Amino acid sequence: MSKTVTARAHTNIALVKYWGKKDDELIIPMNSSLSLTLDHFYTDTTVTFDSQLVADHFTLDGQSTPVSAKITRVIDRVRTLAGITTPARIDSINHVPNMAGLASSASAFAALALAASQAAGLDLSLRDVSRLARRGSGSATRSVYGGFVEWQMGHDDTDSYAVPYLEHPDWDIHVLAVVVNSAPKAISSTAGMKRVVSTSPFYPAWVEQTAKDMVTIKQAITAHDFTQLGETAEANAMKMHALNMAALPPFSYFSPDTIQILDAIAELRRQGYECYATIDAGPNVKILCQAATKDHIINYIQGLLPTSQIYSATVGPGATICE
Numbered sequence: 323m324s325k326t327v328t329a330r331a332h333t334n335i336a337l338v339k340y341w342g343k344k345d346d347e348l349i350i351p352m353n354s355s356l357s358l359t360l361d362h363f364y365t366d367t368t369v370t371f372d373s374q375l376v377a378d379h380f381t382l383d384g385q386s387t388p389v390s391a392k393i394t395r396v397i398d399r400v401r402t403l404a405g406i407t408t409p410a411r412i413d414s415i416n417h418v419p420n421m422a423g424l425a426s427s428a429s430a431f432a433a434l435a436l437a438a439s440q441a442a443g444l445d446l447s448l449r450d451v452s453r454l455a456r457r458g459s460g461s462a463t464r465s466v467y468g469g470f471v472e473w474q475m476g477h478d479d480t481d482s483y484a485v486p487y488l489e490h491p492d493w494d495i496h497v498l499a500v501v502v503n504s505a506p507k508a509i510s511s512t513a514g515m516k517r518v519v520s521t522s523p524f525y526p527a528w529v530e531q532t533a534k535d536m537v538t539i540k541q542a543i544t545a546h547d548f549t550q551l552g553e554t555a556e557a558n559a560m561k562m563h564a565l566n567m568a569a570l571p572p573f574s575y576f577s578p579d580t581i582q583i584l585d586a587i588a589e590l591r592r593q594g595y596e597c598y599a600t601i602d603a604g605p606n607v608k609i610l611c612q613a614a615t616k617d618h619i620i621n622y623i624q625g626l627l628p629t630s631q632i633y634s635a636t637v638g639p640g641a642t643i644c645e
């Protein structure tokens with residue numbers, strides 16, 4: 323039996339989004355992306371390679387759960403690298419609020435990659451853990467590091483990985499996750515981005531524009547320019563969602579509440595409360611803001627949508643082994 327290892331990884335929010343793959347199996351993206359790792363929301367995953375098992379076994383929050391193809395991809399890769407065939411026991415506890423609209427797959431696959439590689443006796447560099455996490459879910463590539471993280475798209479398995487851009491930003495930045503609808507999404511990220519790459523006439527423009535957004539957002543981070551960061555992130559998210567509406571058949575993750583929050587954010591800005599929106603593959607809106615205006619923004623949005631739930635986060639750390 324191998325050793326038992328538990329790893330913790332936090333989720334992240336993309337400020338320049340990953341939206342489209344050039345290799346579906348290895349998850350090589352069409353564009354580089356940049357995210358902020360968040361505190362509070364994380365996954366703890368424990369892995370043991372156990373020769374007593376007949377097949378891989380997975381529990382999520384204590385419940386026995388089918389082993390997904392994505393989990394198998396990561397575990398198979400670990401077995402290949404370690405030269406073993408032993409089945410794995412994987413126990414995951416998600417501390418990402420149910421349906422907070424924050425990608426739990428990002429923290430889940432980063433934690434899995436770190437725990438499984440160590441449990442198999444591999445001592446991978448963080449870069450190699452990032453490459454391994456990428457095989458589970460693209461956004462997990464970035465959750466290996468804390469702070470602002472860049473996923474350099476690369477060309478193939480060897481050079482597509484995340485690098486820390488600013489790991490310990492001494493910067494007042496908050497993310498409010500506004501949860502408006504907890505219904506499961508109709509189109510997964512994987513399916514949505516695939517449709518867009520093959521049918522959206524604006525896709526080449528997205529790839530071109532995103533390269534420019536990467537340059538602008540890095541300048542904003544280096545200069546600690548919250549306005550430039552927020553404007554770039556919001557515009558990038560809107561471009562991603564415009565691709566979806568232009569796909570065949572068209573689709574949108576927005577709900578009426580999503581639009582209402584976008585209008586509220588524009589109104590808050592008019593009133594002098596600086597804040598910006600970003601939205602992933604779902605109706606929930608994440609609001610970027612700073613400490614001085616955070617409480618006012620929470621109260622304003624809560625007043626507008628009394629049934630919504632609002633979670634507040636700030637900069638979080640990279641993946642670690644839990645002793």
Ligand code: DP6
Pocket residue numbers: 335336338339340341349355425427458459460461462511512513601602603
């Ligand atoms: C909109 O990482 O969930 O959140 O690689 O197919 O598992 P797969 O997709 P996933 O997609 C995340 C898309 C996004 C943007 C982002 O996080 O960069």
